[in-house]
């Protein structure tokens with residue numbers, strides 16, 4: 001479902017949405033996996049196997065006591081630790097070199113130099129900002145760098161960076177390789193599905209069939225008629241971006257059909273397959289299509305396979 005959202009262009013990147021109490025969420029993924037708690041693992045697995053590419057989006061601070069993401073930053077006095085700190089800008093009068101806080105230059109709407117009493121009008125010419133200056137309202141001391149701490153707006157705990165749980169938040173995109181592979185299958189599967197459904201088949205993409213051994217086997221497409229007599233049609237798709245498909249998918253498909261005994265088994269090799277694979281397909285009674293064009297598969301299904309299935 002997630003791949004089809006990427007491939008159909010419904011989403012181009014998966015970005016987290018910020019929710020005040022709980023922090024970042026991925027609503028699209030929550031809908032797909034059902035359980036909001038499973039979202040993290042789901043995305044991690046897809047990123048680990050290279051289907052999704054992750055990129056750092058933000059970092060979230062969680063309260064070490066209640067786990068809430070509803071936190072703010074306090075800038076504290078380094079002497080008495082109070083956060084009742086007044087912040088102001090430092091201004092330097094370029095002409096006379098006098099530096100003081102903005103309040104000391106303020107005179108109504110105007111900025112007047114307390115030392116030489118000239119008016120400051122042009123920023124960067126008459127005067128320049130020379131950093132910031134803080135005054136503590138609790139102890140009266142001044143400083144330029146406050147000490148930050150975090151405040152939980154949920155349980156009112158004040159905590160330091162040291163105690164905070166600090167977690168990565170990612171933005172995800174479909175990896176180029178997974179996108180190429182999935183879009184080939186996607187382009188193949190949709191028309192085949194439509195073709196079979198129009199002929200009254202019940203189609204699953206992917207579909208799972210239980211074998212004689214009791215094991216379940218996954219196929220890219222399974223199709224069966226309601227009152228099936230001759231079994232099910234199964235299709236696997238093997239894609240390579242360069243060169244040719246090896247005999248490996250033929251062997252894998254044979255192992256599955258040996259257990260499942262479908263009415264008809266097909267392998268679509270995109271774009272082509274090796275001589276060895278062709279020989280094996282023939283030996284194992286697997287119908288092989290070597291093409292990028294789903295219409296070629298459909299006309300093949302019309303003649304060979306659908307007849308065999310019924």
Ligand SMILES: [Zn+2]
Pocket residue numbers: 063064065066067068152153154155156157
């Ligand atoms: Zn808290």
Ligand SMILES: [Zn+2]
Pocket residue numbers: 077078079080081082136137138139140141
């Ligand atoms: Zn203080």
Ligand SMILES: [Zn+2]
Pocket residue numbers: 093095096097098113114115116117118
């Ligand atoms: Zn001055």
